[in-house]
Amino acid sequence: MEQLKVMTIFGTRPEAIKMAPLVKKLKKDDNINCIVTVTAQHREMLDQVLDLFEIKTDYDLDIMSDQQTLVDITVNVLKNLETVLNKEEPDLVLVHGDTTTTFIGALSSFYKQIDIGHVEAGLRTGNKYSPYPEEMNRHLTGVLTDLNFAPTINNKHNLLKENVDENKIFVTGNTVIDAIQEIVKENYKFDNEKLKDVDFDNNKVILLTAHRRENLGEGLTGIFKAVNDIIKSNRDAEVVFPVHLNPKVRKTAYKHLGDNKKVHLIEPLGYLEFANLMNKSYLIMTDSGGIQEEAPGLGKPVLVLRDTTERQEAIQAGTVKKVGVNREKIFKEADLLLNNKQEYLKMAEAINPYGDGKAVARIIDYILFHYKIKGVKPEPFQVD
Ligand code: UD1
Ligand code: UDP
Numbered sequence: 001m002e003q004l005k006v007m008t009i010f011g012t013r014p015e016a017i018k019m020a021p022l023v024k025k026l027k028k029d030d031n032i033n034c035i036v037t038v039t040a041q042h043r044e045m046l047d048q049v050l051d052l053f054e055i056k057t058d059y060d061l062d063i064m065s066d067q068q069t070l071v072d073i074t075v076n077v078l079k080n081l082e083t084v085l086n087k088e089e090p091d092l093v094l095v096h097g098d099t100t101t102t103f104i105g106a107l108s109s110f111y112k113q114i115d116i117g118h119v120e121a122g123l124r125t126g127n128k129y130s131p132y133p134e135e136m137n138r139h140l141t142g143v144l145t146d147l148n149f150a151p152t153i154n155n156k157h158n159l160l161k162e163n164v165d166e167n168k169i170f171v172t173g174n175t176v177i178d179a180i181q182e183i184v185k186e187n188y189k190f191d192n193e194k195l196k197d198v199d200f201d202n203n204k205v206i207l208l209t210a211h212r213r214e215n216l217g218e219g220l221t222g223i224f225k226a227v228n229d230i231i232k233s234n235r236d237a238e239v240v241f242p243v244h245l246n247p248k249v250r251k252t253a254y255k256h257l258g259d260n261k262k263v264h265l266i267e268p269l270g271y272l273e274f275a276n277l278m279n280k281s282y283l284i285m286t287d288s289g290g291i292q293e294e295a296p297g298l299g300k301p302v303l304v305l306r307d308t309t310e311r312q313e314a315i316q317a318g319t320v321k322k323v324g325v326n327r328e329k330i331f332k333e334a335d336l337l338l339n340n341k342q343e344y345l346k347m348a349e350a351i352n353p354y355g356d357g358k359a360v361a362r363i364i365d366y367i368l369f370h371y372k373i374k375g376v377k378p379e380p381f382q383v384d
Pocket of ligand 2: 017275
């Protein structure tokens with residue numbers, strides 16, 4: 001039988017982490033010829049993930065430029081993908097999530113009338129500019145998509161509200177749970193020299209990440225001032241901040257936190273080190289999307305440094321709290337978790353609404369069912 005030609009297209013760190021387990025399993029499936037195309041919207045941060053999961057790319061568009069604009073990414077991905085898609089003519093393209101690579105990957109495939117599968121479909125805040133431009137990227141991708149792989153039932157309902165045909169939606173769990181289960185080890189020892197200086201035994205270690213476009217400037221300033229306030233009031237608190245490579249983030253981070261001895265500003269960590277750092281931290285403060293899905297599975301409370309979130313499941317479960325970017329509000333919530341054991345334990349109860357580690361298998365089984373290669377429709381993911 002002829003193999004189904006499936007091309008995965010991704011380009012940034014979070015897409016790579018969440019697509020890695022899928023790529024590895026697609027490559028092993030005899031029914032599928034898997035072609036890996038990366039846009040390299042990120043360079044170093046993408047390569048860290050490709051190296052860790054030992055993924056060999058078939059096409060690398062290498063488009064990243066310093067301080068790239070949304071238009072730069074859009075134009076360069078669109079132009080370069082045309083050549084690759086013309087040459088390979090896949091049966092199905094798989095994109096992930098909500099980056100500009102995602103949307104333009106879908107748009108390029110639509111222009112060639114190639115089927116599109118959207119992994120991590122159906123996340124919504126309902127606010128066009130928050131997160132920006134991700135809310136529109138996933139919405140626009142959704143409009144073009146033939147197979148929606150929704151991580152949760154809530155995500156499926158978002159799509160149904162937009163009149164997406166129910167037969168085009170399949171609930172899978174999030175592939176990030178498949179990825180992290182492979183990576184976190186209880187007796188893990190860090191390689192990174194700077195992490196060896198952190199006193200995990202005696203201090204309460206706060207892991208911080210921040211990079212969102214809508215937080216650049218004022219938002220980041222509010223966050224970083226709050227971090228200094230937290231350190232001033234809590235002698236046993238220490239902060240680790242792997243700083244995103246975006247020069248705008250770096251400038252503000254070093255300006256406000258560079259002189260604070262209890263704040264470790266370090267380079268972005270490989271996923272192996274980062275996931276295990278999450279597991280050893282007391283509290284996580286972040287504006288990241290993916291971390292809101294990973295941390296609940298590790299029983300770590302998260303303060304979300306954003307005004308909106310598309311990850312409502314963890315908020316409902318109580319392990320994640322949305323605090324925005326206001327200095328006083330962030331300080332108040334972090335200070336509470338550092339000093340009130342009961343409040344801390346309420347949030348740290350380990351629940352995981354996002355997956356069971358089998359999302360990748362479900363996605364592939366569904367693809368094989370959809371293209372009539374296998375006769376049995378797989379069962380969707382359900383939270384126990
Ligand atoms: C992008 C995604 C965002 C995702 C984030 C994950 C868009 C519009 N944004 O945002 O949804 O949450 O990735 O981190 O798709 N840089 C490097 N090396 C790298 C990566 C970035 O130097 O490996 C620098 C470059 O100067 C680049 C800048 O960071 O121009 C910004 O990168 P970009 O992909 O445009 O935006 P992110 O904020 O990373
Ligand atoms: N991450 C990592 N190294 C770091 C910071 C984050 O490997 O130094 C991982 C993290 O575990 C999560 C993903 O990168 O899986 C989140 O990426 P990011 O915050 O850049 O993007 P978002 O999820 O907000 O789109």
